[in-house]
Amino acid sequence: MKLKRSKENLIYKIAFVGFIGGFAVLFNQCTNKSVGETEKLAQKPETSEDLKEDKALKEKAEIYFASISSLPKQEFPEEKIELGEKLFMDTRLSKDGNISCNSCHNLKTYGVDNLPLSPGDTDELGARNSPTVFYAHLHGMQFWDGRAKDVEEQAGGPILNPVEHNIPSEEFLEERIRGIEEYQEMFANVYPDSAQPITFETITKAIGAFERQLTPLSRFDKWLDGENDALNSQEKDGLTAFIDKQCITCHNGPAFGGNMLQKFGINGDYWELTKSEIIDHGLFDLTQEERDRYKFKTPGLRNVEMTFPYFHDGSVEKLEDAVRIMGQLQINEELTDQEVKDITAFLKSLTALPENE
Structure with a gap:
């Protein structure tokens, strides 16, 4: 009798556990569906009508925009890009050595410093918000007032700005960079045919070559x-x-x-x-x-x-x-x-x- 009751109890326990387990699975399926249903429907069109609407929207978008992958790649020697990146990060491009290009256009924070206005070499604030350098070379003009035609010309602006990098003149920067042995070698390698490879123009062109690589795919x-x-x-x-x-x-x-x-x-x-x-x-x-x-x-x-x-x-x-x-x-x-x-x-x-x- 006891054995029979034990078996019955065991059967009841197994049935109960099975019921609870089945309920849990069903509950999880319902929960997961309610949480993920929107994402599923949003990301994977399930009907021909969905696909048709997606295609129509894409055709419309292609009228106004272009994928980064469709743009011709701007080719530069790797050593020129490396030189540009080094200059971009170098605080010696500011008079007192307090800031670099990266200070206001931080590459780790999407090319900005997330400040309303940026402090310059003397801690004085600039007059306008620092825009991102990512994709900047795709713009038809530079600065908030459009006064520079490309990123190479733009790179020279902050360097000579008394509130930003505070470099007194092109000659001042040229003399400083020419006195750095590492730069002597790097510039000579990038501009081997130049009698004087380190000029204000070659500095800004190298920075521009680096910035033209900043076009990640979204x-x-x-x-x-x-x-x-x-x-x-x-x-x-x-x-x-x-x-x-x-x-x-x-x-x-x-x-x-x-x-x-x-x-x-x-x-x-x-x-x-x-x-x-x-x-x-x-x-x-x-x-x-x-x-x-x-x-x-x-x-x-x-x-x-x-x-x-x-x-x-x-x-x-x-x-x-x-x-x-x-x-x-x-x-x-x-x-x-x-x-x-x-x-x-x-x-x-x-x-x-x-x-x-």
Whole structure:
């Protein structure tokens, strides 16, 4: 009798454990489905209609943008790139040796220092936010007022700026670099046919050669290249909104901007929304032409997720706020909360660092 009851108890225990185990599996399956269902549906279109919509969006995106992988690679001798990187990191390119190019354009933090304004060699703050050097060579102009044509010309600007690197003259820097034995060898190797290989021009050209390598591939590029699941559904909705809301008027091309000057505040005074402490007149300061007042170079949006704070004065900390402000000031539209979230999600798909960073 006891044996029979023991067997029955054992059967009941096994059945109970099996029930609990089956319930746990079923619960986990339901839970996992509820958590992961959105991601699954977003990343892997399951119907021909989904694939058709994805293809149509990609064709539309290709009108305005280009994958980094589709661009011709700019070839430079490896020793020139190495020289440029060494110069980029060298604090001796500032008068008192306090900063390098990397101080304001830190490669480990997506080419910026995440400060509204950057301190220079004497700790005095610059007048405008330091933009990222990543993808900068894809821009049609440099600086917030577009006064330099390329990254080589741009590299010389901060070096001679009394607030930034504070180097007194081109000759001063040339003499300093010529006195460093390691640079004597490196420049002679890179410019073997030059009677004097170390000049201000060869310094900036070497830095430019290095900066032209800073074009890592983002998830958006992979999506353009054919990886349909590289973007999720919200990011695709954000891309659609980005195009439909005409953000592409200023932010287009492979760098998502950087190729035109535009008034900041077409539909209002920008400082009313950004809470900027100083009103910057932009290009007007150079030209003194009234039509150029408040005009700035449209920044490229690659890595925008990580290059906060935003705008020429670093007055806005959050990307969502910057997106909302741009809607009001530039397209005269109050974007909905969902549109802001979607566009922000899409912009984050543009984030990328080189593999060695």
